[in-house]
Each structure stands twice: as C-alpha cells, then as structure tokens.
Amino acid sequence: MAQTLAPSKHMVVVGGGMVAQRLVEALRSRDTANTWRVTIFAEEPRSPYDRVALTSYFSARDPEDLSLGDPALWDDPQVTLIKDCKIDSIDRAAQQVTDRLGRVWDYDELVLATGSDAAVPPIPGADLPGVFVYRTIDDVAALRGWVEERRRSGKPVRGAVIGGGLLGLEAAGALKALDAQATVIQFGTHLMNAQIDLGGGEALKRLINAMGIAVRVSTGTKEIRASRRSGYVGRLDFTDGGRLDVDVVVLATGVRPRDELARAAELPVGERGGVVVDLSCHTEDPRIWAVGEVACIEGQCIGLVAPGYAMAEVVADRLLGGEATFPGADTATKLKLQGVDVASFGDAFARTEGAMELVYADPVAGVYKKLVLSDDARTLLGGVFVGDASAFAGLRPLTGRELTGDPGAYLLPEGSAPSPGADLPDDANVCSCNNVTAGTIRNAITAHGCTDLPSVKACTKAGTSCGSCLPLVKKIVTTELEKSGVEVSKALCEHFDLSRAQLFGAVRVTGLRTFSEIIARHGRGGRGCDICKPVIANILGSTGPEHVLAGEMAALQDTNDHVMANMQKDGSYSVVPRIAGGEITPEGLIAIGAVAKEFGLYTKITGGQRIDMFGARMDQLPAIWTKLVDAGFESGQAYGKSLRTVKSCVGSTWCRFGVQDSVGLAIELENRYRGLRSPHKIKLGVSGCARECAEARGKDVGVIATDKGWNVYVGGNGGFTPRHAQLLAEDLDTEALVRTIDRYLMYYVRTADRLQRTAPWMEEVEGGLEGVRQVVIEDSLGICADLDAAMASHVDTYQDEWKATLDDPEKLRRFGSFINAPEETDSSFAYVSERGQPRPATQAERESGTVLIAGTTLEVRS
C-alpha cells in the first residue's frame, strides 16, 4: 500500500517563535497519516530559537546554541519554513494570506503565532541611538555591539535598564556581563512586582545590589536625553527630579501582542490587545486560530512560554480531530540570572479567599521564602522564593494538592529539609515548558527502557527548555531506576561496588599502587575483568608516574595501551607519533614517510592534525618506534584514554586575521597535558581569532583568541552527540588560561565516570557549568591548590612511553610473535592494494586468492 497520499489540507502558521515550533512539532509527531501540510512564515531570518534562554547568547555568542528541538523537523517534506518573510495581510473570505513579497498563499487553517514585541514606552527620547529593547537575537547582538564599541574609549560604560521585571533583571545581568555599570529603574514599588510580593522584592533588591547592580524603585522616567556632543543617549531625567548619566539604555517595560494582522482582518481583540480566542484557541473565524503571547485567552495575554506550549498542543490535537481545551495557565516563573535565585508559582499574592501565608525571611543571608496555603493550611496554592529556590522545582508540581507533613519544613534553609519530589503523583506536571508529568518520566524508564537522565530527557523532552525542573527530573529518574532494579548503582563491575570516581578517591587516599592491593582492599574478590582492570590502570596512570607497562600494571592494560598502538579490525596496529599543535617540519614529514614506506604502512591524515600509519604487526612496533624516536618523535597516545591532540589554526604568526599565536599556545598545551591519563580521551583546540578555524568549540577544551587574551570553552564534543563547548572564562592571559585548564582537566579526571567524556560529565557534575566555574575559578571546594599540585606533578614526571620501552629489554619481550618460535612472523594478514596503498583484504578476496600483498612481511629490510 502506497504511503505517499497527497496531503489534503494546508495549515499556515504566521510567526516563527517557540510556540509555532511546538505546534508544528506536536502536529507532525501525531499526524502519522500526513493529513496536514504545514507552511510557517517567520519574520526573523532564522529558525525558531529558544527565546527564554536569550541571555545565554551573551556568553555563547552562537545562535545555534539557542536552537530548539530536533532540527530534523525542518527537513520534514510536509513542513516548509519560510524565514525572513512577514505576512502582510489576511483575506478571510478567500482563505488566503499575502506575504511581504506580494505572494499569495491559500490556507485551510490559519494559526496566528506572531507573539509579542517589546513595548516601547511613550517616553521622549526612546528612539535615540543607544536605546535598545531586549526581545530577539538581533536586539541582543546590537546591544552587545554597542557596549563593546563604547568600551573601547577605556571609560566605564554606564548602563540603565528601564523596567524591573524578569526581563529587566536579565538585561541588567547582561550589561554586567558586558562589563558595563547597570542601574535598574523600576516604576513599581519593588522588583518583579508581577510575580513576587513586597517582602520578596526587598530581599531580591539586596541580592541584586550585591551583584553590583543599582536599583531605583518607585521611579518614573520623564525623558531620555541625548548627549549634546555625540547625539547619542546621554542622560535619564526622572519624574522626581533625579537624573542619571548613561551611555546605554535597555527598555524592558513589557511586551505588546503582535495583533496588527488580526485587527486589520477585523478579528476581535482584547481590551489590552491580543486576538480573542476561546478555550479551544479558536478566534471568531472558525478557520483561524491564535496561540502563544498573541492570543487573548480567558481575557488576558500571557507572556510565558509554558501556556503558549499548552495552546500549541490544543490546536495540534484539534486539527487531528481531538477535543482538547486549554487547561489554564501555569504562570510559575523562575529568574534566569546567574547567582540570583528567584521563583514564584501559583497564587503568589495569596488572592484566594482565606489563603494563609507562611513566610521565612533571613535578611542576612538574603533569603525570603513564602508558601501560600489554603485556609486549612494543607493545600498548597503558591509560593515565592528569593535567594534560595531549591524547593521550587519540587513544590511547583504540588500546586493545588495537599502537602504531606509540616509545610514549614519546606521553608527551612537548603539542605536541612528533604526536598519533595520522588513521591510526586503520576499526574503532577514536572516540566511545564514541555508539559511532562511525573508519570511520563517514570514511564520512560519502565516502558521505554531509558536508563539514565540524558535518555529520559531525549525521550520525554522534560527539562530540555528552561531546565529549571532538571533537579526534580533527576530525582524522579534515580528513584524510579532504583525501584525497577535497573543499574542505578554506579558499581564498576562485579569486582567493585565503587564507581570510577569513588575508586579514584580511594586510590588517592590509601596510596595503594597495585591492582592486587586495590582489589583486596576495595573490591569484592576475584581477579578483575576487562572493565575494572583498565579503569584501575587508568587511575594509577592519572595519579602516579609509573610507566604503563610497569610491573603488574602491564596486565591491566587494554591491548592498545599494552602495546602502545591502536588495534585495527584484522589484528594489526596503527601508529601515531605526536605532532604537537599539528606543526611539523619537512624533515619530520620525510621521516614519517620513510618509516611508512619501509614497513609498507597505509598512511592517512587524522582529524587531529597528525599522521596515522596502519597495518603494523605487533612484532614490528619496536622497530618502527626505534626509527621514529631516532627522528625525534614521541608517542602520540592515540591508543590511550588520555590527551589526544591540541588542534590549532595557523594564528597570528601567518594569518592576516589572527590576533594571538594559536599554534604556539597549542604546542604549549599539548606538551603540558601529553600523556595525562583521563576517564576518556581528551581533545583540545586553539583558534587564533573568532573565526574559529580550529573548531575549538567542538573539543573538550576549546581556546579562542580575543584581542585581550583568551576565551576558554569547555565540554564540547564531536562524534555521536555533537555539542558546542560552553564559555567558562573570558579574556584570560596565558598564565591564567593554563591554570584554568589545569584545574578543569584535573577536576574532570577525578570526578568523571568510566568512559565519560567531558560533555556528559558537565551534565551530571554538581551545578553544571556554573558549579564547575565555582570549583575551578572561585575555588568553592578549596581543592584548587591540590588540583594544581596534581597537574604540576604530572608535568614534572612525564616521560615518553615509547622511548622508555625501547630502553627496557624486559618490556620489549611482549612484542614477540610466537613464544616458541620468535623468528616466525604471523602470516595471518592479507592485504590488497587500493589507490596505491595496502588495505586489509576482505573475506571474499582472501578466498579468491586475489591478495596482492601477503601481509606487511614484504618490507625491504637493510
């Protein structure tokens, strides 16, 4: 039966924001019969992105980091995304829309998802150069560019944000992040007055002040004045007669629904704007729907993403014949400002009749917490958290439910009370951005076979938007895994109950240096296996100077580490000498070429800017390495769970655009970390300017030159799950950079799980990126001196493993071919020639006898 029936209906979505993306995603995931063809018109020149995380664009700079959902959605043949294409008008009678290029498009159903734009208050001077709004990637980029330009003068840049709500505070944080001064001007009596009460607002003000951001409340702005000299923004005049000199102003006074299309099409709009819809998200016109911030539902427009997602789900369901209705808005919010915890949910202002408020305030610690309870003090109605929102994720899903135990316990300082979570009822909504219940998360484990947090996130989408519910998701996942008996235990294998990180700590503390001692002391008996032995060899390698083949350690090594080469599919090995930073002399190239030629090896340039030689028999490795060591090469540790390469672009020494010597730094870093044994391989990259030719942000540690120093990014990954590295620190000098990388790598080496790359480690490590920053930059755990000493010891005791092996006849014995016939060579290899080089023969080629080269025994030996 053919599955390619032509779609019978066309849905047009006007607007390319987060809610539009969700609508299309929801529809396509359920419309298995391909009933609907979808065209989305986005005004911005890009795919829908995560506007909620907009502030992170200041640290990330890369619009791709804000990408939303599975990009494959836009490859779906049923879906057409037209970017940079505003819709200008709707013809309801003809069921057509006209775009800005005059093109006319028919629709069967039309969905308005035009969102909001930043409301520019009617203050004189709001259009001066240097006054910005804060809504799109382009707004943020323009603001950043302006501040950076002003900063060049050398004088401090004075910034002000008009509006003390969620967005205003994020904008103020962004100004601080750009090294500008920031003052928040709030018309109301306290910050975030739409979400939190006065007590919370005052606690919040103290926290904001502590970040170096000034706050003026109950202050109206009369006029924004231009500087007489530059014509740019220069001063704010307030209604109370006060003034403030400024170089940049951000307007964050609210948003306004983009309902102009609907007005022109004579659809009813709400008193304060927004297209009026019923609970099924229908406008007055049965063919036209509205979702998200542009929709006026239950009499109001809601400027939050979670209710918008709920509306998108309603429309997707209805288009496929369902009867879903809008469940009511979840207006819980959490401020995304580094170092300031603010959250509110439910009836935060205790407007329910008879509601009781339970308040805990500690002005010294800057904490204010409030629970709103029903009149019998049992049912949770809402809450406000300032300074410590650790209970937010667990309590929010309990809104409208009876709390178990003493409600006051939830307000105690972090850590002194059990946070709720694991026992949430199945229908409790855990992730409101993506509407995921506790039951769905549990089901991902019991029915879909997920066994860890990342797979549950991928399966349910929980925690993938704003991320505020992640601690709760993790808790539910852990509890459920424990319940279903799935391997929650971090036990390494049947021989060790400890995880790799625990074992690492144990080895450091006890100072045991042999496998026999370690398994006797920390293990469960037996003689180990192919899981725990290499892990212990690796830990011993990270913590001490012994050679990989020293004594009992040799028996622990995987074959690659044991013969210090990489085993290939036919049992031969490949050889990779270190070419630090990818820099090599002509003599070096000739030497490698001569070795490859002499031993008949296949050569290929690797992704890490070095040369791999394939097809060496184990017994040939010492002879190959004798030549390489003589030519000045050393082991590249391509076989080890250790530093691989530091990739670099050519940098300022040759490149017209380079601002720093990226090759020099790459060589310094590679020579510093070479041989460092780690939970998995580590790759670094150094780019000499922001063009990023070294692809450093795809590496575990990426360094990018700035005109003032180096930016360092961490936790990037290529491979199966590509991930961009995240900014850890900016504008470091070389010494500070090296110190930061030292600590980051050592912290990873100590705490990561077995075979865990830095990217998944960053997802699991306490506090994520911010937690790592606190540990390695602010020394919050007080371990930096220890990390520094460990790295110094590694650098001091490094030796080339291959040279040390060649110098030791005892170590060389393992490379013999046959123990009873050392003069015989292994004749099991067979090669054919392809593009002028050998490759292993296939089974068919072996059987047909077309093998051209019988192993690498044909090399010419002098």
Add this chain to the structure above:
Amino acid sequence: MTLDAAPHALPDADLLASGDRWLPVCALTDLAPERGAVALVDGVQVAVFRLADDTVHAVQQLDPFSGAYVMARGIVGTRGEVPTVASPMYKQVFDLRTGRCLETVGREPVNLSTWPVWVSGGTVYVDRTGGAGGAAAGDTADVAGAA
C-alpha cells in the same frame, strides 16, 4: 572437548620427553602472569595464558567473532570463580578452562577450542592432539570456518 569432559592421566616423564604428544612451548617464567602469549602448535596459533596461581590454559588464538588472531592480547580476569579472557576486538568473554562463550555482546555464541596444558619442571607443555581423541584440530577448523 574440555579438560572436564576428557580427563587425562598425568603424562609421565617419558611421554613428556618424547615430545610426540606434549609439545614444550616455553618456560613458565616466560609467561607474564594474567597475560597471554602465542605458541605455534603444529602451525596452529594457540593463545597461552598464565594465571595468578600459575595454572596455565590454552585456547585458540583466532577470535571467532572478528576473524583476527588476537585472543592472547585480551584481558584476563574472573567471572565468579571462572577464569576468563575477553576478546580485545569486540569484548566477548570466554571461560579459559572450557572455551565457552560467557558474554556474547549481542552475537550468537561461538566457543573457543582449548588445548590441555601441562606444567612440569618449570616448562609449559601443550597437548598437540588437542586432548584425548585428538578432537582439537577438527574443532579449531570448525570454529575458524564459522568465523
């Protein structure tokens, strides 16, 4: 064809000295504890392993799952009481005493052939018949074919 299934009498000194059945391959001290080495037994590659307690086991060097001659390069360990070797290629785990595949890594199990081993006077001898009845050679060929 295992030691358990085909128990054999202790080879006497004369038999060992004749070399007809028991091929001396190396000194016990030539083998590193808990690591393998390869012996050529009448042209067949045999992986020989010395355990921590100085017992020695011999299995085929051909890894039946990859078709490469690599078993001696695997990691030696235990599963419960069973001494094991893990293929260095795709990590299947085998009982060193019987050759039985204990961990298939999602593949159809294929066992290894084994050779009886005798250690006498510090010398390691491999039974070139592959055990009583001389079935080993045939088994090896079968397994090689299966790979």
